[in-house]
Amino acid sequence: MLILPIHGTDLHSSNVVLGMMRIERLRDDEIRHLVAVARDAGVNTFDHADIYGSQRHACEQRFGDAISLSPSERESVVIQSKVGIRHGFYDFSKAHIVRSVEESLLALRTEYLDLLLLHRPDTLMEPDEVAEAFDELQASGRVRNFGVSNHTPGQIEVLRRSVRQPLAVNQVQLSLVHAPLIASGLSANIAHLDASIDRGSGILDHARLSRMTLQAWSPFQSGFDSGVFLGDREHFGPLNDEIDDLAEAYRVPPAAIAVAWITRHPSNMQVVLGTTNPERVADAAAGSEIPLTREEWYRLFTAAGHALP
Template identity: 45%
Template structure:
């Protein structure tokens, strides 16, 4: 495994991390085996959210920590709050603090290493968020703070009132879902790829030393699922296969390597629950795509270059 130093922190995190959204329907033995495999492979970063499996993902992970208390010191645990599923977004001080207290209980830990605000709340009062963060930090319940799916100005506004640096922005990124990269490549053109849905967030984060995490690194979309072996993405799979043979890894590894090849030091959050797939993702570390291969994969996913 290789590691990134998260800017503005003393945290050294594995380049590949495990997202725990999909563990909710697994047995405790299966989750135990997955988490144990991660640690054996050098993965030290685990991503959660209060809402994953309605709390069940954190609960199961906490059960594994009860079985293996020695694991806690080897891990960086991140969780998120701010979505009240199907109802609203809620960045009120009361909700943030209550959510963290519940996550701490479920995860069976004294502190969360990184807390992210999951998705922007239109009714967010940044001063109130700053107060919630201060209370959590001073109580020793959260060490660092970040966001997910936030625009540059949403981050800037939060940062104005938050006494701690925003260190992470977790964004959706895969070869197929590459919005944060597309607009920069197609800038000043009239085509749809030039439409910047994310307001320059990639360069904003790089400029401000905010680490980007890539969620759903193998997904095309919620409806299609993974693009690996998906009939809608035949040219992409052909090229993934060709490069997989060349580098002696799987197609999955090449897809993850495409994210790692970007110089922004992006951390893929992989969501597999299979140890075999996990190993394929980790193999991405061995691959350093050429610039031409990176652009060829971009085009094979159905996009153009201006």
């Protein structure tokens, strides 16, 4: 498993991250087994959010109930959570950020978060108020590092004008099929291609210039809240053929190739898995260090239906 230094922090995080958004209905022993398989595969980073589960902090509570970490074990893992989404609205107020972090810590049964992300942009955000929340949380030791999720470069820079801490991470949707943040750059200046429309406001280039780590969520989805492309030969036959050929060549499961396509990018992205199936975690983690060639990477890109002018 490749371990990445996260710029602006002292964190060293696996480039495959285990997302915990679906663990609410698992038994304690099932959660422990899922985490153990991930750890055996080299995963040291676990992704949470205050809204995951049927009620606020439900999945964090299940993790805290099931996983007991000694002080040394706690220092060996990276626990991150997200804040800002409420029922029907977004909220980056200082009161909500601080209160939600306190509730996350209680649920997770930990004294600190390694990383706190602002979940989705709040257009009513007051950057100075966010800065006050970050300062209080960092000074008290409750949060060690900060980042964002689903933010544009402009939104990040508005925050950076006020906050003192580095914004180290931006978690964004990315998969072989859902790849506008990559496809728009490759189709730039080609008017007749829909992909040339930059729907991400230059997220990829901004991340590389500012040395932010991109975390890719839904790495096997074909779009927002849509189906998985792996194994879907009706809609993604050529892509699955290409994935299967490379999986055979590298002697790994197909999921590993879908992960490798993301981790191969020189911006050093992380892949956030959402599965609760231990076998799928192990399969995906096998893609952490696969050295896809340029030709293989671009073959996958075009097989997924993206234009290469």
